[in-house]
Amino acid sequence: MHFKRHVTGLIFCFFYVVSYFTNKYVLSVLKFTYPTLFQGWQTFIGGLLLLLSGKLGLVDISGFPRSAALSWLPGSLLFVGNIYAGSRALSRLPIPFFFTLHNASEVVNCLILKLTQMERIPWMKLLSVSLLLMSAINLPRYDPQFDPGGYMWALAHLFCVGKSVWNKTSCAYRVFQTHFKSSHLSDLEQQYINYLFSVLLLAFAAHPTGDLFGALEFPFLLSPRFHSGCCASALLGFFLLLASVKLKSGLPLEHCGVWIFLSKVFATCLSPLVFNIEVNTPSFCCVFFSHVGEALLVYSESTSQVR
Numbered sequence: 001m002h003f004k005r006h007v008t009g010l011i012f013c014f015f016y017v018v019s020y021f022t023n024k025y026v027l028s029v030l031k032f033t034y035p036t037l038f039q040g041w042q043t044f045i046g047g048l049l050l051l052l053s054g055k056l057g058l059v060d061i062s063g064f065p066r067s068a069a070l071s072w073l074p075g076s077l078l079f080v081g082n083i084y085a086g087s088r089a090l091s092r093l094p095i096p097f098f099f100t101l102h103n104a105s106e107v108v109n110c111l112i113l114k115l116t117q118m119e120r121i122p123w124m125k126l127l128s129v130s131l132l133l134m135s136a137i138n139l140p141r142y143d144p145q146f147d148p149g150g151y152m153w154a155l156a157h158l159f160c161v162g163k164s165v166w167n168k169t170s171c172a173y174r175v176f177q178t179h180f181k182s183s184h185l186s187d188l189e190q191q192y193i194n195y196l197f198s199v200l201l202l203a204f205a206a207h208p209t210g211d212l213f214g215a216l217e218f219p220f221l222l223s224p225r226f227h228s229g230c231c232a233s234a235l236l237g238f239f240l241l242l243a244s245v246k247l248k249s250g251l252p253l254e255h256c257g258v259w260i261f262l263s264k265v266f267a268t269c270l271s272p273l274v275f276n277i278e279v280n281t282p283s284f285c286c287v288f289f290s291h292v293g294e295a296l297l298v299y300s301e302s303t304s305q306v307r
Contacts, residue, residue, distance in 0.1 A: 008250055009259040012243040016263035019236040020095060021274055026229040027091035028275070030220050034211035035087035038230070040202035043083070045234035046241065047195030050188065059242070061188055068185050069193050076197035081160035083198065085153045092150030095271040097139060097283070099264050100290040101154040104136035106297055108159070124300040131293030135286040142282035187245055254302040261298050265291060 026032050054061030090098055107129045110121060121129075140151050185193070206212040220226040247256055268287065271277065279287075 008243070008247050009262075012240075012247045012259055013263045013266055015236055015240040015243050016260075017267045017270065019233070019240045020090075020267050021271070022229060022233045022236055023087070024090060024095055024271075024275060026226070026233055027087060030223075030226055030229060031091075032215075032218060032220070032226065032230075033088075033091050034206075034215045034218070035084050035091075036202045036206040036209055036211045037215050038233075039083045039087055040199055040206065041230060042234045042237050043195045043198040043202070046238045047192060047199060049235075049238045050192050050195065050241075054188075054192075059188055059245075060186065061192060064185055064189055072185060072190060072193050073197060075190065076194045077201075078160050079194040080198050080201050082157060084202075085157035085160055088153035089150055089157050092147045093154060094275065094277045094279075096268040096277070096279075096287045097143065098154065099268060100139050100287050101136050101151070101158060103132045103264075103290050103294050105158045106294070107133045107136075122300055124296055124303075128293045128296035128300060131289050131296070135290035135293065139283060139286040142280065142286060144278045144280050144283065187248070188241075191241060254298070257298045257301060261291075261294050264294070 026038065032038060050059065050061065053059045089101075093101070110125065110129045140146060215221070218226075247259060251259075268291065272279075
């Protein structure tokens with residue numbers, strides 16, 4: 001049983017790392033910086049594969065009331081904000097820096113819980129969120145290739161949503177999921193609605209944002225590398241979704257957090273081998289202490305569950 005859990009976690013790690021690397025390759029190396037089209041393609045393929053999987057009985061997506069779908073639309077809007085801003089930020093920032101800023105969402109989560117539920121914050125959790133906050137604040141100061149646009153989009157991404165499928169998400173999306181109590185929608189059904197809404201909204205936004213005409217002038221438009229990268233990104237995103245759901249169903253939530261943390265560490269350590277990253281000692285320390293803070297946060301949450 002433990003072996004099967006480790007296999008599920010390793011599969012999740014694999015798809016997590018490869019998915020981020022593929023997206024980074026298309027966005028930064030090939031410089032396809034048209035998020036309405038890129039994310040619209042990903043969500044279209046993801047929704048199509050999820051629908052086909054449901055029809056074939058591979059996943060459980062039963063019929064749900066239209067009222068439940070309409071009630072979930074605010075969450076879908078936040079989902080679109082997450083993928084759009086995240087795509088913009090990832091195209092401009094190295095993966096380790098992106099994760100450092102992304103981890104700071106836990107600071108906002110902690111503040112929201114403190115204000116809404118008057119929770120007493122354990123000292124270890126307080127230490128962890130302090131490390132996350134200080135790392136994110138100091139990183140722009142010491143980034144040798146400071147890009148204000150990248151940090152602006154990362155901030156928008158941070159406040160929209162966070163860690164995807166399970167309820168351990170961040171900021172506005174987490175608050176919405178926490179207060180949206182419906183027995184009609186499973187995680188996959190919520191994601192299916194997210195996909196449908198994203199495709200429609202991003203398709204309408206492609207022309208006003210200028211992405212449609214910009215993509216027509218994209219130099220790698222007919223390149224096999226570009227086509228392979230886009231196809232791989234859509235498929236990997238779908239497989240990551242399935243691996244996430246499988247991980248959540250087989251492990252307690254705090255154990256899922258461990259695998260998320262390990263996936264980020266693997267991606268951070270491997271990304272300099274794949275992409276050109278300019279880093280100095282202070283920025284390296286920001287990345288390092290951000291991961292230390294996340295490790296302490298995962299440990300504090302696991303010990304609190306045991307108690």
